[in-house]
Amino acid sequence: MNRTDRLYALREELRRAGPAGRTAERLAEVFEVSTRTIKRDIAALQQGGFPVWARPGPGGGYVVDKAATLPPINFTDAEVAGLAAAVAAHRGQPFDGYARAALVKALSVMDTQARKRATLVNDRVWIDYTDPPSDARIRRTVERALHERRVLVVDDVRVDPVFLARTDGSWFLVGRAGGVIKWFRLESITAARLTREPSVVIPVEEIGIPPVTAKASADF
Known part of the structure; x- marks a missing residue:
């Protein structure tokens, strides 16, 4: 398991643990890494805004703020199959890691039979990955810049990032640089560094009028 996947899995493991939490030793055993690695991963999650904190004393461990957990949600096997197909089609694209984490949550609250039915459906959905994925490190940096509204x-x-756009078969970061709006093709970016400086909030409307075929991902 690479570090990115481990961070997402670690987050879900802590959510499932609830108020009981998990010790660094227990997490190290689960993920087959050292306790030092677990502590570094926890620090990375905290820096990314995930509400996990250390509970000191005997029986202590890492605990997630209960406000970060979801209330009980019922998913049908068809709904989860649809989510899984969408997540699979989006592999290697912006925010795909978060999408996979959301799918893990959905699967974790399903009963065993519904989960099996969803898996059977998705075994019959095949996707040919022909789009060249952007560099994962650069993609995650861009995601954080947009999510945390920071200069990149x-x-x-x-x-100053404004939004991500997909057109002509490619993903672009659209932002203001040097006082003008520029489009950066994600797969062509060779380096991206997140700064501590808050970005200027630029209304999407200032970019221009999108084509009639374009929609925000919120318009589903």
Whole structure:
């Protein structure tokens, strides 16, 4: 398991643990890594805004703020099959890690039979991955810049990110650099660095009018 997948799995393991929490030793055993690695991973989750904290004393461990957990939600096997197909089709694209984490949550609250039915459906959905995925590290940096509204340095260019757009078969970061709006093709970015500086909030409307075929991902 690579570090990215482990971070998502660690987050879900802590959510499932609830108020009981998990010790670093127990998490190290589950993920077959050292306790030092677990502590580094926890620090990375905290820096990313995930509400996990250390409970000191005997029987202590890492606990997730209960406000970060979802209330009981019922999913049908067809709904989860649809989610799984959408997540699979989006592999290697912006926010795909978060989408996979959401799918894990959905699967974790399903009963065994419904989960099996969803798996049977998805065994009959095949996807040919022909799009070249962007660099995962760069993609995650861009995701954080948008999510946390922070200035991003793209190939030595300072950018206030505005939005991500997919057009002509590619993903683009659209932002303001040097006082003008620029489009950066994700797969062509060679370096991206997140700064601590808050980005300027630029209304999407200032970019221009999108084509009639374009829709925000919220318009589902």
